[in-house]
Amino acid sequence: MFGQKSARSLLESALKRGRLAHSYLFVGPKGVGKKTMAYAFIYHLFCATNFEKPCGECMACKKLKKRLHPDVMLISPEKRDIRIDTIRSIERFIRLRPLEAPYKVILIERAEKMNLEAGNALLKSLEEPPGYVIFILLTENLLKLLPTIISRSQVVRFHPLARETIKEYLFRRDLDESMAETLAELSSGSLGRALEMAEKGLLEELNAFVKAGESKNIERCFKIAERLSRLDKDSQELFLYLLTLWVWRSYLKAKVDISYPSAFPEETFKGDPAEALRILYKAKVALDFYVNPELTFYTLMLNLF
Ligand SMILES: [Zn+2]
Incomplete structure (x- = not known):
């Protein structure tokens, strides 16, 4: 333990x-x-x-x-x-x-x-x-x-866990160091959250989502949206949370040159962060109201990139 x-x-x-x-x-x-x-x-x-x-x-x-x-x-x-x-x-x-x-x-x-x-x-x-x-x-x-x-x-x-504690745990579970480090950083002290992100491959999904979005290739975008729609609802929410962090960290990196999580997509978000947060919020509401998740993720991708 x-x-x-x-x-x-x-x-x-x-x-x-x-x-x-x-x-x-x-x-x-x-x-x-x-x-x-x-x-x-x-x-x-x-x-x-x-x-x-x-x-x-x-x-x-x-x-x-x-x-x-x-x-x-x-x-x-x-x-x-x-x-x-x-x-x-x-x-x-x-x-x-x-x-x-x-x-x-x-x-x-x-x-x-x-x-x-x-x-x-x-x-x-x-x-x-x-x-x-x-x-x-x-x-x-x-x-x-x-x-x-x-x-x-x-x-x-019970208290949030130290970042190092989570990183060490993930590292022992055979995650590579950059992945373990990034997940520990994004978990806000919750090992459960870090593990869920690791097990569902949500960081990989984030990378795929950003690449597909940037490519503007409709078929590719749809494939990713379809894959995300098959996640359970908690993981979908966690994915939106990751995407929000990516927007936010991209902004910080550009503004104050703060360190950027190493396993995040190479591409940073270039648009207006306030507008992006509005778009993300809309997607979250849509999922809460059980709007077709495939369509929600697809629209989200088109609107963000
Ligand atoms: Zn016993």
Whole structure:
């Protein structure tokens, strides 16, 4: 595991002293290791053979690895929010003692997505849970949670990761140095974001997009637009973010000769950046409203170049 020393030491010392809170609230930006840390914590709680360092071999470790442990309940928002029916299923889950582990853990991702009804229902479970129950709530936005949920939980803070930490991680995953450096620089401290850009090849897509746009070759432009339309929506948004950065960094490079990410396209953006940002914004809105993505990317390319 990378970084997040203060969060880790807080949890480790609770484990060592055997003084666990019945609810933890992990707060921090997207992609900085909240869920990874939650699972590391559960491994420590459940590993039958080695409490200090999970063995990876016992039944508990194996089931956790496959995400099939009967004493862990993972909750994430379906579509837009987390609803009361889901929270009610927690009530049923915690009523019975654990089947195999010493604890039952309820891990709630994006806890801020609970609507008011769901939040209030969760409060009831948080009030006096059986001793074997541990809640772990993950959120990017503390302000969107009910204050009473916060006050009943131990808050554990997560921070953006250092650029060097992300670069080192990417480098170890066999990315070449210039790519690792650029992704780390563009990730704003989120390893999750850097990894997604790497796995989906978004930097390569950016390079291809710019080359095709500059060529003004219709067939080539359409091919790229078609490829981008097949990405999932999060990646499409991330691509637009990269494109925005490219416009912005091109402008800075021309104006103040600031360093320009090494894996960015050789060609810099030459047009009016304010106009480009308007065009990009329009594309984002179009995608949000499910306008045909292929057409959206194609139009975006024609308008930018
Ligand atoms: Zn184990």
